[in-house]
Every structure is written in structure tokens, then in C-alpha cells.
Amino acid sequence: MNSxxxxxxxxxxxxxxILKDAHSFAEGRQWAPGKKLFVAxxxxxxxxxxxxxxxxxxxxLGLDVIHFDAETSSVQKGETLYDTAKTLQSIGVGALVIRHxxxxxxxxxxxxxxxxxxxxxxxxxxxxxxxxxxLLTIQxxxxxxxxxxxxIIGDIRHSRVARSNADALSRLGAEVVFSGPKEWMDFxxxxxxxxxxxxxxxxxxxxxxxxxxxxxxxxDSSAPxxxxxxxxxxxxxxxxxxxxxxxxxxxxxxxxxMEIDSELVECDRSRIFKQMENGVFVRMAVLxxxxxxxxxxxxxxxxxxxWFVAN
Amino acid sequence: MNSxxxxxxxxxxxxxxILKDAHSFAEGRQWAPGKKLFVAxxxxxxxxxxxxxxxxxxxxLGLDVIHFDAETSSVQKGETLYDTAKTLQSIGVGALVIRHxxxxxxxxxxxxxxxxxxxxxxxxxxxxxxxxxxLLTIQxxxxxxxxxxxxIIGDIRHSRVARSNADALSRLGAEVVFSGPKEWMDFxxxxxxxxxxxxxxxxxxxxxxxxxxxxxxxxDSSAPxxxxxxxxxxxxxxxxxxxxxxxxxxxxxxxxxMEIDSELVECDRSRIFKQMENGVFVRMAVLxxxxxxxxxxxxxxxxxxxWFVAN
Amino acid sequence: MNSxxxxxxxxxxxxxxILKDAHSFAEGRQWAPGKKLFVAxxxxxxxxxxxxxxxxxxxxLGLDVIHFDAETSSVQKGETLYDTAKTLQSIGVGALVIRHxxxxxxxxxxxxxxxxxxxxxxxxxxxxxxxxxxLLTIQxxxxxxxxxxxxIIGDIRHSRVARSNADALSRLGAEVVFSGPKEWMDFxxxxxxxxxxxxxxxxxxxxxxxxxxxxxxxxDSSAPxxxxxxxxxxxxxxxxxxxxxxxxxxxxxxxxxMEIDSELVECDRSRIFKQMENGVFVRMAVLxxxxxxxxxxxxxxxxxxxWFVAN
Numbered sequence: 047m048n049s050x051x052x053x054x055x056x057x058x059x060x061x062x063x064i065l066k067d068a069h070s071f072a073e074g075r076q077w078a079p080g081k082k083l084f085v086a087x088x089x090x091x092x093x094x095x096x097x098x099x100x101x102x103x104x105x106x107l108g109l110d111v112i113h114f115d116a117e118t119s120s121v122q123k124g125e126t127l128y129d130t131a132k133t134l135q136s137i138g139v140g141a142l143v144i145r146h147x148x149x150x151x152x153x154x155x156x157x158x159x160x161x162x163x164x165x166x167x168x169x170x171x172x173x174x175x176x177x178x179x180x181l182l183t184i185q186x187x188x189x190x191x192x193x194x195x196x197x198i199i200g201d202i203r204h205s206r207v208a209r210s211n212a213d214a215l216s217r218l219g220a221e222v223v224f225s226g227p228k229e230w231m232d233f234x235x236x237x238x239x240x241x242x243x244x245x246x247x248x249x250x251x252x253x254x255x256x257x258x259x260x261x262x263x264x265x266d267s268s269a270p271x272x273x274x275x276x277x278x279x280x281x282x283x284x285x286x287x288x289x290x291x292x293x294x295x296x297x298x299x300x301x302x303x304m305e306i307d308s309e310l311v312e313c314d315r316s317r318i319f320k321q322m323e324n325g326v327f328v329r330m331a332v333l334x335x336x337x338x339x340x341x342x343x344x345x346x347x348x349x350x351x352x353w354f355v356a357n
Numbered sequence: 358m359n360s361x362x363x364x365x366x367x368x369x370x371x372x373x374x375i376l377k378d379a380h381s382f383a384e385g386r387q388w389a390p391g392k393k394l395f396v397a398x399x400x401x402x403x404x405x406x407x408x409x410x411x412x413x414x415x416x417x418l419g420l421d422v423i424h425f426d427a428e429t430s431s432v433q434k435g436e437t438l439y440d441t442a443k444t445l446q447s448i449g450v451g452a453l454v455i456r457h458x459x460x461x462x463x464x465x466x467x468x469x470x471x472x473x474x475x476x477x478x479x480x481x482x483x484x485x486x487x488x489x490x491x492l493l494t495i496q497x498x499x500x501x502x503x504x505x506x507x508x509i510i511g512d513i514r515h516s517r518v519a520r521s522n523a524d525a526l527s528r529l530g531a532e533v534v535f536s537g538p539k540e541w542m543d544f545x546x547x548x549x550x551x552x553x554x555x556x557x558x559x560x561x562x563x564x565x566x567x568x569x570x571x572x573x574x575x576x577d578s579s580a581p582x583x584x585x586x587x588x589x590x591x592x593x594x595x596x597x598x599x600x601x602x603x604x605x606x607x608x609x610x611x612x613x614x615m616e617i618d619s620e621l622v623e624c625d626r627s628r629i630f631k632q633m634e635n636g637v638f639v640r641m642a643v644l645x646x647x648x649x650x651x652x653x654x655x656x657x658x659x660x661x662x663x664w665f666v667a668n
Numbered sequence: 669m670n671s672x673x674x675x676x677x678x679x680x681x682x683x684x685x686i687l688k689d690a691h692s693f694a695e696g697r698q699w700a701p702g703k704k705l706f707v708a709x710x711x712x713x714x715x716x717x718x719x720x721x722x723x724x725x726x727x728x729l730g731l732d733v734i735h736f737d738a739e740t741s742s743v744q745k746g747e748t749l750y751d752t753a754k755t756l757q758s759i760g761v762g763a764l765v766i767r768h769x770x771x772x773x774x775x776x777x778x779x780x781x782x783x784x785x786x787x788x789x790x791x792x793x794x795x796x797x798x799x800x801x802x803l804l805t806i807q808x809x810x811x812x813x814x815x816x817x818x819x820i821i822g823d824i825r826h827s828r829v830a831r832s833n834a835d836a837l838s839r840l841g842a843e844v845v846f847s848g849p850k851e852w853m854d855f856x857x858x859x860x861x862x863x864x865x866x867x868x869x870x871x872x873x874x875x876x877x878x879x880x881x882x883x884x885x886x887x888d889s890s891a892p893x894x895x896x897x898x899x900x901x902x903x904x905x906x907x908x909x910x911x912x913x914x915x916x917x918x919x920x921x922x923x924x925x926m927e928i929d930s931e932l933v934e935c936d937r938s939r940i941f942k943q944m945e946n947g948v949f950v951r952m953a954v955l956x957x958x959x960x961x962x963x964x965x966x967x968x969x970x971x972x973x974x975w976f977v978a979n
Binding site: 403610 | 748
């Protein structure tokens with residue numbers, strides 16, 4: 047069984063395997079496990095796109111999705127995450143997809159379940175399938191990540207995406223720079239250096255805008271004052287200054303008129319909705335990996351898995 | 358691709374086609390799209406029957422229903438309806454069924470998506486599948502709507518049903534009259550005239566009772582005083598005054614003892630639960646229409662769709 | 669059609685039939701109704717395991733599960749449970765699984781629907797599928813219930829499990845004793861007698877711990893003071909005093925460190941997660957029974973049902 051918890055634990059070779067499988071899914075190839083498999087999506091934080099994207103990915107693989115509503119679950123009665131997860135395993139669920147507001151919630155589960163866990167976001171920490179879909183989108187555009195300059199802009203400190211991405215991008219050969227309000231930089235990150243916003247946008251091949259996480263800033267005096275769009279956002283003027291083939295990315299949901307001028311959300315350079323499309327393919331690849339290599343003792347092991355061409 | 362947003366936009370010919378298909382479904386005929394299709398139900402207002410009815414209709418057509426929980430969606434993070442809809446389109450959803458508290462929410466989406474939108478109710482405006490199921494129920498009873506007298510009674514001003522229905526009923530040849538508390542009449546409606554409650558019930562072939570929308574009247578001083586049932590409801594006495602073959606309809610949920618005496622909810626004249634049954638068939642027909650005529654550019658076009666007889 | 673509302677209404681012969689079918693499912697045998705069948709799970713109280721367990725059971729039988737969210741349903745608009753149930757029947761749902769906070773909510777529905785209702789817990793009253801999974805777990809362990817001594821410990825007064833279980837256990841030949849805080853005993857129960865905690869645990873073949881229902885004790889001055897675990901819980905010391913082959917059961921969710929020392933939750937004697945596993949098999953058997961014997965007038969009658977061996 048192959049959990050996916052953080053990007054750091056993936057070797058470059060494994061990242062490339064996942065991306066290759068995702069490419070295959072994008073081209074219409076199909077894969078299905080050899081038997082009926084249940085999966086549960088445990089989202090302890092609101093989300094449209096990640097949850098729906100996982101659900102579409104699961105259904106396309108022919109998995110059976112068990113509905114789990116965190117709001118009305120026994121977690122409300124004080125049950126631990128471990129007991130909830132073990133319960134789902136006991137009733138026959140073959141994999142768990144979990145989003146949780148607590149950083150590294152999965153440490154509580156490690157080595158204690160015999161079904162894979164796929165991390166759909168933990169606190170301000172990791173969001174590996176988001177990183178992978180970003181990588182896929184860049185790879186589709188430029189063939190390789192080698193020698194690309196990638197500017198990550200915005201709320202680095204609270205961003206799952208920034209942390210998951212920066213290291214992976216570096217390991218795959220890209221140069222990463224950060225920009226945005228100084229209050230929101232995280233100088234503890236090992237990969238990437240700080241660059242002035244205008245210069246970063248002008249010289250990057252890929253500009254990755256981050257969401258302003260309003261819901262994480264309630265009562266936070268570190269939020270920058272003034273007009274965010276003109277100071278640190280993608281204005282029409284900055285867009286015009288970009289290199290000819292450079293692209294714009296954003297994990298969404300977009301705060302229109304803040305991180306990006308509303309009219310640029312679907313401009314020629316924008317890959318924002320392409321990223322969402324790719325999210326499904328990446329998640330299919332991650333789920334395939336989870337079941338495919340499931341170890342012997344697991345009754346949910348997929349036997350007859352094989353690739354076949356979509357008709 | 359064929360969205361369905363309002364009754365007004367449907368020509369009489371199109372209404373009849375949908376009703377004909379719904380009849381076929383009621384008789385057990387089946388139809389399935391030629392390939393795996395996802396649909397999402399976005400309900401931003403509470404509903405049991407409309408949401409469940411759409412879900413049963415979707416499943417009977419073999420569609421894959423993606424669960425969407427408006428309460429925990431990114432709309433909570435301030436995402437626009439357009440961005441949510443476009444997101445779902447991007448991840449591969451082939452049609453959206455939407456209920457929203459805002460009148461004409463769909464204007465924001467028109468011409469901007471390449472998947473069909475089916476309106477499951479907008480604010481106090483339209484609710485076309487409810488109108489269609491009403492039409493189907495009347496047609497089953499009387500064969501045709503020509504020359505029938507139809508009394509719509511109750512909260513006309515706040516009712517999606519009244520507005521969607523009145524015009525369609527008139528266009529199909531019926532005579533429409535309204536009755537109920539004067540405060541709740543809407544004299545801007547083009548079809549239909551006001552009639553005294555007792556006379557309306559005595560002379561109508563179809564009495565359509567409307568729900569008192571408590572949830573829309575909070576702090577509304579226009580709500581009528583006194584005993585609603587005896588003033589404007591279907592009492593046993595009024596029921597006895599009806600024409601021999603006249604029927605009673607109500608969109609439900611019923612406020613028992615308000616719009617109608619509780620004992621009459623399942624009386625011989627009542628078609629209330631029949632309406633619910635018909636709702637599934639009408640929604641199957643509307644979904645069939647949405648996918649069947651999907652235009653060339655849409656990857657979710659249904660190829661091998663065909664009618665076949667249920668076994 | 670075969671509803672299942674309380675354990676009392678089941679004859680010993682019927683209990684044994686259900687357990688036999690559940691055993692078959694546990695061994696991998698399969699059963700499917702002859703046609704497409706919809707089922708809706710109406711949970712008006714929070715639950716993870718019961719709801720998910722029913723959903724897995726339903727899916728394993730090939731049933732189509734209609735999503736029903738009690739929080740956003742028309743019950744919020746004041747609709748009665750009967751009208752909600754009748755609505756679901758009208759749109760084609762073939763069985764209802766209901767959990768409701770009101771004792772004997774099902775009396776309102778009896779004889780008025782023509783689809784089966786399966787009680788997934790009513791107030792402080794009944795929870796028959798929990799009782800059945802307990803019986804299955806004990807039977808798997810000891811072959812028969814005859815002459816076993818079973819100690820039910822904890823919050824008898826508020827426990828659905830205690831009431832559902834005590835009578836059934838007695839009827840199947842077991843001796844039942846109760847233990848726990850005197851304030852929480854229910855001396856109106858007909859089966860079983862009170863015994864001191866240490867003696868009960870030392871002499872029982874099966875120790876069934878009950879959950880402390882915090883959510884039912886808000887503002888309840890009858891809650892016992894002091895350290896529950898050391899007074900009435902399964903401590904390591906008490907566990908060591910148990911008979912060699914005696915087992916520990918708990919309906920879960922467990923309050924770790926209250927009813928049971930956290931380290932004992934997965935000890936050798938514990939059948940807590942085994943119970944959850946068995947829950948799926950018992951619910952499959954109960955659903956099979958509901959559809960299998962559905963009477964003539966029901967369009968959801970299962971025609972070609974048969975047992976077949978899983979491959």
C-alpha cells in the first residue's frame with residue numbers, strides 16, 4: 047500500500063512515475079482495479095474543487111465512494127482521527143483521502159492502518175496532489191522543469207501550496223523565487239530566494255499566484271495594508287511585462303481583483319482552469335499507485351489491474 | 358447542449374416534447390447516454406424532494422452524481438457562482454443542476470459555460486421542472502390542458518411555482534385564475550385573473566395550492582392575519598364543493614392544517630404524491646434533452662443514446 | 669416487505685436466520701436483488717460508523733444509495749417524518765434506513781408506507797442492527813449464546829444498545845447482568861440483574877462496555893462524579909481478572925480512558941473493531957431480508973435474488 051502524505055517523501059523517480067501516469071490519463075487511457083474497492087473522502091475543512099476533483103478521479107477509476115460528512119461524524123462526539131480511520135478500515139473502506147486543519151494530522155495514523163492514506167491538505171503544511179498537478183501543468187507547457195524560473199507570489203507563510211511546491215520544483219531542476227508582502231514571507235524555507243514583485247514577474251517562466259487565505263487571517267494583525275492587487279497582484283500592466291511564453295497559475299479559488307485582475311483569470315497566459323482539469327488526472331494516478339502496489343496482507347489488493355485504451 | 362432555465366424560453370412544441378418523453382419514462386421506457394457522464398447538484402437552499410428527485414432521475418439514466426455540499430463549498434470562501442460552475446466543468450462534470458436563493462442567478466452563467474445548466478429553482482422566480490411535473494400530472498388526468506380552468510391559490514407573490522406555471526398553462530390553452538390573501542397577490546403577472554376563493558375552488562378543474570413560505574416571511578408584516586385554512590385553505594367543506602372530476606395539487610412540502618386540511622392530503626382528489634412521482638419522470642426527460650442535443654464542441658456529448666424497453 | 673424496528677418483534681427463529689445470512693456474507697457469499705433498487709439513509713443524529721456501515725452494506729448488495737442530508741432537508745421547513753418518508757417512497761426509493769432522536773419515531777410510519785423501514789437507532793430506545801452485530805460477534809466466538817454470562821456495563825438508562833440487547837440475549841439463552849453507576853441503572857428492564865463491577869467482570873464470558881453518552885447528559889445532574897475509569901471502567905487490573913477466554917466489546921465510538929483504558933482498545937480480548945466489521949454483514953442480511961420477502965404489491969420486489977459465491 048502506498049500512502050501519499052508529503053512531497054518530500056517522494057523521490058524524483060516516483061514523482062516522474064506519477065506524472066507519467068497522469069499524462070496517460072489525460073490522453074484518455076484508463077485503468078481499473080481488479081475488484082470492488084471503497085474509498086472515503088474525509089474533509090474536515092471546506093473545499094469544493096479538491097473534494098469534487100478526488101471524487102471524479104475515484105469514479106473514473108470505478109471506485110465506490112462512501113460519503114463521509116465530517117460535520118455530522120462521530121468526531122463531533124470527541125472520537126479521535128485514528129479511531130475514525132480505523133473504523134472506516136474495519137467496515138471495508140480500502141483507502142482514505144483526508145483534508146484536516148491540523149498540521150501533520152497523519153503522524154497520528156502512520157504505521158497503524160493497513161490501508162493507504164492520501165493527504166488532501168494538512169493545515170498550513172502539505173498538499174501533495176496540488177503540487178503534482180502544478181508540476182503536470184508546467185511539464186505539459188514546457189516539456190521539462192529544468193532551468194525554468196518559477197515565481198511563487200503571495201501568502202507563502204500560510205500556504206500549503208508554496209511549501210509543497212518549492213522543494214519539489216527545486217529537485218526537478220527549476221529555480222524558485224518568492225515574492226509578496228514581507229510579513230507573509232517564510233524565510234525558513236530551504237528552497238528559493240526572495241525577489242521584488244515586478245522583477246520576479248518580468249523574468250519568470252511561470253508565475254504561481256497564491257490565494258489570500260482570508261479564513262486563516264481572522265484577527266491576524268500581520269495582514270498587509272492597502273491595495274493588495276496593485277502592490278503584489280497580477281495587474282494588466284504586470285501581465286504585459288511577462289516573457290512571451292510565460293504562464294500564470296493559481297491554485298484557486300481566486301479572489302478576483304486581489305491576487306489577479308478579474309479580466310486576467312481566463313486570459314491566454316492563464317492555466318488556472320487547466321490546472322483543475324489536471325487535478326483529476328494527477329489524483330487518478332495517485333489512487334492507481336495507492337492500490338496498485340498494495341501489499342500482500344491487504345484484502346483490497348487490486349489483482350487484475352491493467353492499462354487499457356479508452357473507447 | 359440544452360440548458361433549462363425558465364418556462365418562458367420553452368416553445369409549446371418543446372414543452373410537449375419533454376412531456377412526451379416523461380410519459381415514456383413513466384411507462385417504463387429507458388434511455389441512457391452513450392458514455393460515462395457526471396452531473397453535480399448544487400443546492401444553495403434546503404430541499405428534500407427536488408434534490409432527491411433529481412438524484413433518482415439521474416441515477417435511473419445511469420449518470421454519475423458528484424456530491425456537492427453548498428454548505429462546505431468554496432462559496433464559503435467567497436467564490437463566485439461562475440467560478441464554482443466553471444471549476445466543476447473543468448474537472449469533468451457534464452451538467453449542473455442548480456437551486457439558488459438569488460433570482461435569475463443563471464444570468465451570471467449564460468453563454469459562459471459549455472455544459473448545460475438545469476434550474477432547480479431561483480429565488481422567487483422560476484422552477485421549470487416543477488411546472489413541467491404539474492403539466493404532466495394534469496395531462497395524465499385530463500388528456501389535454503385545453504379549456505381547463507385552473508385555480509392557483511395562496512402565496513402568489515413569493516411562489517416560484519405560480520410564476521413558472523401561469524404562463525405555461527395559458528400558452529397550453531388553460532384558463533388560469535388566482536386566489537388567496539390580497540397581500541400575497543402579484544398583479545404584475547400577465548396571465549390569469551383574481552377570483553374569490555370559494556368561487557374559484559367550486560368552478561376549477563384543477564386546484565393548485567401553494568405552500569406558505571414561512572422561511573421567506575420572517576419579519577414580513579404583509580403576512581395575513583387569522584386562520585389561514587378557513588380563509589384561504591382547502592377545507593373539507595370546500596373540497597365537497599368541487600366539481601366531480603376536479604383534482605387537488607400542491608408542490609409540497611405541505612403545511613398540514615394550513616393550506617389544506619391534514620385529512621385531505623391523501624384524499625381521492627389529491628394528486629400530491631402523484632406529482633412527486635411525476636417529478637422523477639419529468640427530470641429524466643429534461644436531463645435526456647440536455648445531453649441528447651449537446652453540441653459538437655462538448656466532450657460530454659452523448660453518442661449512442663437510444664430508447665430501449667425496460668425489462 | 670420486512671421492516672426491522674425493534675429486537676422484540678423478532679422471533680428467535682428470525683434472529684437466527686439473520687445471523688446465518690450474516691455469517692454467509694462474512695464468508696464472502698454474495699446476494700443481489702434482481703433489479704435496480706434505491707435506498708435512502710435518513711440520519712437525523714450524527715453518526716459515522718452506523719451510517720457508513722449501512723452505506724457499505726448497501727453498496728455491496730448493489731443497491732443505489734440516494735443521498736439524504738437531514739440538516740438541509742424539508743424537515744427544516746417543518747415537514748413531518750411521515751411526509752418525508754412518503755415523499756421518498758413516491759420518488760421511487762425502495763427502502764428507508766432511519767436514525768432519529770425521538771423514541772419510537774417509527775410508530776408514526778407503521779402501516780402507512782409500502783416500503784420497508786430499517787431502524788438505525790431511535791432516541792434512547794432501540795438499535796436492532798447493533799444488537800444483531802453484537803450477537804454475531806459473540807456467536808463467532810463461542811458458537812452459541814447458551815449459558816454464557818454477559819455483563820453489560822455503564823450507562824444502561826440512556827443506552828439503546830443495553831435495551832435492545834438484554835432481551836435478545838436472554839431469549840437466546842444467555843445470562844445477563846448489569847453493572848455501573850447506580851444513577852444510570854434502569855431497574856425497569858425485565859431481563860438481567862445488577863452486580864458489583866469487579867465481580868461482574870471477573871465472572872463474565874463477555875463484557876459489553878457502553879459509551880458514556882456525553883451528548884445526552886448536558887445539564888444532567890445525575891451524571892456520576894469522580895474518576896469513571898477507576899470506578900466503573902475496564903482498567904488493566906480488571907482486564908487481568910477476566911476469565912481466560914472472555915472477551916471485551918464496546919459499540920463505539922470509545923471514550924478512551926473513560927469506559928476503557930486506551931491501551932486495551934486493541935488488546936487480545938477486544939472485539940471492538942471486529943464488531944464494526946460484523947456490522948456490515950449483519951446490515952447486508954437485514955437489507956436482504958427487507959427486499960427478499962417484499963410482498964406482491966411492491967414494485968421494488970426483488971425477483972431473481974439468489975446466493976452466489978464471490979469470485
